[in-house]
Amino acid sequence: MPTDTKLDNNDSGATGKLARLCIVLLLVLTLLSAAAGFLWLPSVKADFSARGVWDSICRAAGAPRSWGGDGGGVQSPQVATNVILLPAMMRQADSAVVGRGATLALNCTMCHGALGNSRSNAPNLAGQYPEVIAKQLNDYKSGKRSHSLMNSLAGALTDEHIAELAAYYASLPKARTAPTSYDESLPALVRVGDPMRNIAPCIACHGGVDQKLGAPWLEGMPKQYLADQLHAFKTGARANDAQQQMRNMARNMSTAEIEQVAVFYARKSNSATQ
Ligand code: HEC
Ligand code: HEC
Structure with missing residues (x-):
């Protein structure tokens, strides 16, 4: 039927136009996203430093910049001590x-x-x-x-x-000093620490309640030496304590608290209050 044929012709013509338009749009979109990914993004993001198309694709997909040790990757964390x-x-x-x-x-x-x-x-x-x-x-x-x-x-x-x-x-x-043992008269930081500030009691590692392997005997040490070491841990000038055991605590201690515990440990007699 002529009318039907005409209709069909009209239909297929419109569909063909639409299909061409879609292909053109797709091409334009592809070109735009390629331009954005390879030209615009690298130019505005300082650390994008595209090292070629392959590198850009890998980084966009989340692959690390370097799998091995070519120097460009993350450096291994600093080890506090070599002693086990x-x-x-x-x-x-x-x-x-x-x-x-x-x-x-x-x-x-x-x-x-x-x-x-x-x-x-x-x-x-x-x-x-x-x-x-x-x-x-x-x-x-x-x-x-x-x-x-x-x-x-x-x-x-x-x-x-x-x-x-x-x-x-x-x-x-x-x-001439006796070991520290648990006693209500000990300074609070020595006896119970300060859990809210992540300060563990000194007697949990330095003797009194427990003696941890590698924690030095402190009793009778020169007061100035003790205070200097605590300040050095606080600032990170001394960083040879494994797992930052001392740095984590000293960082949160005030100068007055450092003075107080140094005086306590430097005592020359048995008395905890001296
Ligand atoms: C979690 C365990 C732990 C706690 C709690 C702890 N220490 Fe220590 N402390 C250590 C260890 C381990 C070392 C040795 C670090 C190293 O290997 O150089 C050390 C070292 C020190 C030194 C250096 C001594 C030296 O002769 O080199 C001082 C001073 C010191 N601690 C004071 C304190 C004081 C004061 C407290 C309480 C506020 C305290 N520590 C709590 C584990 C601890
Ligand atoms: C000229 C002075 C001097 C001489 C000599 C000396 N030392 Fe020291 N030593 C120090 C000082 C000061 C410190 C503390 C340094 C610091 O702040 O890290 C120290 C720290 C130490 C420590 C760390 C102690 C602790 O509780 O953390 C040890 C162990 C040590 N010396 C052993 C020795 C040995 C063994 C000798 C001999 C071979 C020696 N020293 C010779 C001055 C000296």
């Missing part, structure tokens, strides 16, 4: 090792005292836990803890020397 503490490091050494340590320690008496108790502001070493002395000497040696003098002195020590010095100092009697 083991309970075996606490063992009592035999007397020959202690004797060799005593000879080596002649180089240290000038600052740390003839029997390991300093009369200046250097830390006491007498009666210090052997694993603490070994860890600190290793950290000075590797530069993880910095102090110009101790870095150069420790740099010259072998692993054997370090073990001998640690055994010798651990064998000496401590300064």
Whole structure:
């Protein structure tokens, strides 16, 4: 039928036009998005630094800029210390090792005292836990803890020397102070800490309630030394504490609180209140 044919012709003509329009629109859209993705975005986003089409596509899809270590990727986090503490490091050494340590320690008496108790502001070493002395000497040696003098002195020590010095100092009697034990009269930070500020009680690690491997004996240390170390942890100048155990706490302590705990631990007698 002629009328029907005419209608059909009209229909197919309109559909064909629409299809062409759609194809053109699709092409225009494709070109626009390509221009936006490859030209406009890289030009307005400073860190886009397109290194070619492939790189742009990968980054748009979420792939990291570098899979391996070509230097452009994220740097590995800074490690606080290279020392791994083991309970075996606490063992009592035999007397020959202690004797060799005593000879080596002649180089240290000038600052740390003839029997390991300093009369200046250097830390006491007498009666210090052997694993603490070994860890600190290793950290000075590797530069993880910095102090110009101790870095150069420790740099010259072998692993054997370090073990001998640690055994010798651990064998000496401590300064005239008794261990801290739980007592209502202890300063609040020492006894219960401040949970709201993430400060754990000192006696949970430094003796009194628990003694954590690697936490130094603090009682009787020079007050100035204790305060200096806490300030160094607070500012991050000292950063050799594994898992930021001390930095996390010192960061939240005020100067007055640092002074208070330093005075407490530097006490020369048994009394907690002195
Ligand atoms: C010229 C002075 C001087 C001499 C000599 C010296 N030290 Fe030290 N030592 C210091 C000072 C000061 C510090 C604290 C440094 C700091 O703030 O990090 C220290 C820190 C230490 C510590 C860390 C203690 C702690 O509680 O964290 C150890 C261990 C140590 N010295 C061992 C030795 C040994 C072993 C020798 C001998 C081979 C020696 N020192 C020689 C001055 C000295
Ligand atoms: C979670 C356990 C933990 C708690 C709680 C803790 N400490 Fe420590 N502290 C350590 C460890 C571990 C080290 C040794 C860090 C290192 O390896 O250098 C240390 C080191 C220190 C030193 C440096 C001593 C030296 O001779 O090098 C001082 C001072 C100190 N702590 C004071 C305190 C005070 C004060 C408190 C309470 C406010 C406290 N700490 C609470 C674990 C703890």
